[in-house]
Amino acid sequence: MTGSHAASAQSPPSTEELDQAAELTRAVSVAFRGQVVGQGRLLTSMLVALMTEGHVLLESVPGLAKTLASSTLAKAVAAQFSRIQCTPDLLPSDIVGTQVYDPRHHVFETQLGPVHANIVLLDEINRASAKTQSAMLEAMQERQTSIAGQVHPLPRPFMVLATQNPIDDEGTYVLPQAQMDRFLLKEVLDYPSPDDETAMLDRIGDGRLGGGGGHGALVSGVIQPADVLALQELTSRVYVDASVKRYIVELVAATRDAEKVVGPEIGAYVETGASPRGSIAFFAVARALAVLAGRDHVIPEDVRELRHSVLRHRIRLTFDALADRVQPETVIDAVFAASPTP
Template sequence: MTQVNESPTVPSTRRTPAGPTAPLTIDELARATEAIGKVSDAFSSRVVGQHRIRTALLVTLLSEGHVLLESVPGLAKTLAASTLSQAVSARFARIQCTPDLLPSDIIGTQVYDPRRHEFETQLGPVHANFVLLDEINRASAKTQSALLEAMQERQTSIAGTIHPLPDPFMVLATQNPIEEEGTYVLPHAQMDRFLLKEIVDYPTEDDELMVLERIDDGTLGQHMADVTAVISTQEVADLQEMVRRVYVDPAIRRYITALVRATRDVPTLLGPELGNYVEIGASPRGSIAFFQAARAMAVVQGRHYVIPEDVRELRHSVLRHRLHLSFEALADRVRPETVIDAVFRAVPTP
């Protein structure tokens, strides 16, 4: 089942930076802060609480990455994705993953037109700016693999023809951790392609009361109005270009690589007690994810440079899906966050 919401805005052309880039100016940073503030306000007008989702979505969007959201049903993941797309005047598509979903249902296919006696290409719902894959682990392995090219190469191949995806393009995948019967566990290679993995928790009591109030006054519910676009997709592209120019000191770069490399040799760093719980550490994609996401976090916080706190703030989101824990860890109910926190305590902060 797919749902596509179209916007009259024409997707901007993806730009590739060439050569060294100038640092952010004060005026550029002020414009970025203003635009991010508008998007955050639009997000909060529909989504109550869930500040971690908001931060994760903003960081992922500005980093040009993809995000995996894990939680039980009913915690506003779909609402968050659709609200963000409306706030930036983008096309939104929702795909409900099921075991019988085919790759062509996502990327598109060729259909024969008997009137013109020729085949025509019908693009699938993945050709949108924001693509929500609801319960991705219910899709078959073949269908999951069809997403790899789209997520990594930002293009699809239909009958030998390459179709570029719009810009911006972001995949938001969800999975339910409490219902595993009839599901297909995401392979480690595909998990690694998500910039962040965020665990969505239940709202606070005050937030849940606010949800009821908004349903009562019509702000939320079946007949709620769409969010007014506050920035354009071109402005999103400009923000992404600014993020690429955020300054990262060499000491921060060494800190990032030291942290990621430490996950590959946990016994030496932490001893056998925790070391035996990690079978495979993070790949270089972990370092790249920290580097890109920390830059975005700095802009979200109103800075043109990265500080160690940006890296620490993102530690769980970047690493929890990149560590492969042993059966012993599962038996002892050791969570990835426990190992990640221990690694961060052991590696000196610059």
Template sequence: MTQLTDHETERATRIISAVEEAFASKVVGQQTLLRSLLVTLVARGHVLMESVPGLAKTLSASVLSSAVKASFSRVQCTPDLLPSDIIGTQVYDPRTSTFSTQLGPVHAHFVLLDEINRSSAKTQSAMLEAMQERQTTIGGETHRLPDPFLVLATQNPIDEEGTYVLPQAQMDRFLLKEVLDHPSPLEEARMLRRLADGGLRDTRVQPVASLEDVVFLQSVADRVHVDEAVLRYIVEIVNVTRNPHSYLAADVARSIELGASPRGAIAFLQAARALAVLAGRDHVLPEDVVALRHQVLRHRLILTFEAVATRVRADDVVDAVFAAVPTP
């Protein structure tokens, strides 16, 4: 693996700084969300965002896509949404007695699936091939998706009426799950001031980077150095989630029904490398793994019925897992 040069690291830092500045010009606060979006983009992953409505999830996705000059499509998920509404279908032309392929909205660089857990399981499963294989199959013909390709899905809290639990096979394909909270009073006051001054009437942002820059950032992340000690640290963390009774207190261990799959370990590696790029480093620190622990694991740990009934927080279980493994 070719070592990163200072020039490459500096260029990556300039691109990241420009995108962050463009994001801040339209979105007030949400710095944690911005970090997760950038990490997901650089790591070639997908992100699941959970919150009540009105916390700028759609705006954030739109602004980020505009900042890197990427194509953007939005799908409002509803119970009657069909798989063909997302991936596309074949349309019959009676004039020529032939079929033509009409590609769906998933064929864009940035795809926002709004309220994904309001769609049926059949429609949710239609995204699995796109998210994992980065292709769709329509009428027996395979169509490659654009590169880069990023799915940003939003999810309402699961206890809201009219929502469905996402299948674990699909949850596991999201690199990160970000849970958003309401803005602080100071941030909300800034938002109102910007709105009163007319600063939020136009949510468009001028491109500050290109798709080639995004591909460059992804290639940089692929060459970020990861020490053997950090790799062992990731493996040990994932192993604790699979064997909780051997490492955790009995009450915490009883909360875990199923631990993380190998995708969890891969997600830690990819996300930590991307976070190092955001920090302007050419190597991963153990702190990079710790910093994204909740986003990587909160949707990969399956809690027992008893834990869910007593409102045990997945983030608290994740903290207990990390406390059981010494940091290298």
């Protein structure tokens, strides 16, 4: 890289670039809302993950439009979409691919698996065995797969949306803490409001949504994968002041010493705090939120906005917390309340 290119790569986004980013993200948002009723926080998280090359873990009861949201986002960005339904007998080769013998030419041919797509929906990830989960998570981390000793890079952009159902425990394999840590965000979806659910019925009655959850095919590519890569490059140039970096580090460190920071009443419920991946996630998420807000720099509010999504799967609570029905969000809010804002 030449000196001029290196300098431009570090320059903060210009007003023109931020305006163009706003147009791109607005187009995706409009397409998304045209198919999915409500779920505004989910839209924000998916945009943030797309802009930071991150992955999202979605948890909810069935029927809250996780699949529709994923396919709609993929169509909006003209990306290749792949859905993998996880079952206990799913093999790693079913995800990453395998070699198949061609008897006509007496050679083995490589067949790439469904993970080789831009946006991959890993449905009910906790139903897959630990071995299969590991294969998928390796692809997420390394951005490549290995088949018969040959490395196959994954396409860019690449994002995984993994879902898990918290109410069906039979035949499931709980994701280990170290593997959940690889997801940039964890979104917990709630039931729609009465107004949103009424609007959903109105759309079905008008033929704008299918009774089975919608026609994602109605969405056309409002932006292109190249635009997503441009958004990612732009996000990586957002300025983060040293005081905000220290704020992020202090917040994550506070989860590791929660009793000292928030007191024993709440802090005693924390078994282990967030790893350095928590700091990295806050750093990336805050930059993306700054772009969505039209700013070339991060402010403390960007760090706080998605705090639950960044930390809820990175804090391990004790059995007492489960017995007392203490949620991770309670601990997260206490840590943020006890940490001085720069």
